[in-house]
Amino acid sequence: MGLKILATGRALPSRLVTNDDLAQVMETSDEWIASRTGIRQRYFCGEGEGNTALAVSACRRAIARAGIDPAEIGLCLAATFTPDHASPSLACEVHGALGLPESTPAFDINAACTGFLAALETARCLLAGGNLRGKYALVFGSEVISRVLDPADRSTAVLFGDGTGAAVVTLSKQHPFVSLLGARGDAEILRAGGSSQADRYVRMEGKAVFRFATQIVPACIDQLLERAGCGLDEVDWVVCHQANGRIIDHVVRKLGAPEEKFYKNIHRYANTSAASIPIALDEMCENGLIRTGQRVLCVGFGAGLTWGGALLTF
Ligand code: ACO
Numbered sequence: 001m002g003l004k005i006l007a008t009g010r011a012l013p014s015r016l017v018t019n020d021d022l023a024q025v026m027e028t029s030d031e032w033i034a035s036r037t038g039i040r041q042r043y044f045c046g047e048g049e050g051n052t053a054l055a056v057s058a059c060r061r062a063i064a065r066a067g068i069d070p071a072e073i074g075l076c077l078a079a080t081f082t083p084d085h086a087s088p089s090l091a092c093e094v095h096g097a098l099g100l101p102e103s104t105p106a107f108d109i110n111a112a113c114t115g116f117l118a119a120l121e122t123a124r125c126l127l128a129g130g131n132l133r134g135k136y137a138l139v140f141g142s143e144v145i146s147r148v149l150d151p152a153d154r155s156t157a158v159l160f161g162d163g164t165g166a167a168v169v170t171l172s173k174q175h176p177f178v179s180l181l182g183a184r185g186d187a188e189i190l191r192a193g194g195s196s197q198a199d200r201y202v203r204m205e206g207k208a209v210f211r212f213a214t215q216i217v218p219a220c221i222d223q224l225l226e227r228a229g230c231g232l233d234e235v236d237w238v239v240c241h242q243a244n245g246r247i248i249d250h251v252v253r254k255l256g257a258p259e260e261k262f263y264k265n266i267h268r269y270a271n272t273s274a275a276s277i278p279i280a281l282d283e284m285c286e287n288g289l290i291r292t293g294q295r296v297l298c299v300g301f302g303a304g305l306t307w308g309g310a311l312l313t314f
Helices: 020-021 028-038 051-066 090-098 110-130 204-228 245-254 275-286
Strands: 002-011 015-018 041-044 073-079 106-109 136-143 163-172 178-188 235-242 293-302 304-313
Touching: 002 051, 002 110, 002 204, 002 275, 002 304, 015 020, 020 028, 028 245, 051 136, 051 163, 073 090, 073 110, 073 304, 090 106, 090 110, 090 136, 106 110, 110 136, 110 163, 110 178, 110 204, 110 275, 110 293, 110 304, 136 275, 204 245, 204 293, 204 304, 235 275, 275 293
Parallel strands: 073 106, 073 136, 235 293
Antiparallel strands: 002 163, 015 041, 136 163, 178 304, 293 304
């Protein structure tokens, strides 16, 4: 059974932080950040802003655009590694704020930057399982990474941003959905959010992550296309997790693919982890780039290590 995205929504916090703003508080420059990553700016939560408020705003937008009654939402799934609280989950906080039915389960999935794709596949399986009350699932990737950035570590502090991307989905025979998920336990090259103060911040071996990403993304695309029985020429868009523009450029070269098929918006938002793919999908739908009937291949990779892909039909 396939999966249809009925509508999407996104939300960004109010504080726009440019590379030049960062250069005023740490030893860095717009030239260094932009040339190595493609990032020009990001949004950070300010006082009084948090993950729940961002997620509620993006979800409300997606629900309104889908034109559905929230009482028909049978599942509420958040993908995040930066919830406001370890418990209750972000999904439960959003469930409460939206007044979703008591029969609607809500929980978080943490697969780092692959989280939204893991949540989509989980939603599809649970919807297909037939034990949910409502026929729609609310699935969102939402992060406030600014809370786990070490301002003294310029090699990570410049790379991330906060934001939410949300989608309302339902099962559909006319919308084939092919998914692939994997993991490789390696806590050393990328981690964040440890329980001790010393282990709280994002720590990353940038070059090792770069090597991992440029190996796994093309492999994931190839496997997904093989599973779907189609070629890249039959796919309209590729939406990679937006971690670094240079990673996407490497993937394009490795696959010998047309560059214009690979969507990039990292210059606007930096790396928003689980939110990056749904934010991109929302922007593309809003700007009329994704049209009905088009095939969109999404690929994620992140801490864990995790990776995954989904071939969606709009
Ligand atoms: N501004 C200025 N100089 C900096 C900065 C900065 N923000 N950060 C590091 N430098 C300096 C370093 O100190 C080093 O200086 P030195 O040569 O005097 O020692 C120099 O720049 C080169 O540092 P490297 O770490 O070797 O820089 P590199 O070219 O590898 O680029 C980067 C770093 C951009 C992080 C790269 O490794 C990368 O893109 N890695 C991929 C990881 C990624 O994108 N992660 C995102 C999150 S993970 C995820 O989402 C899955």
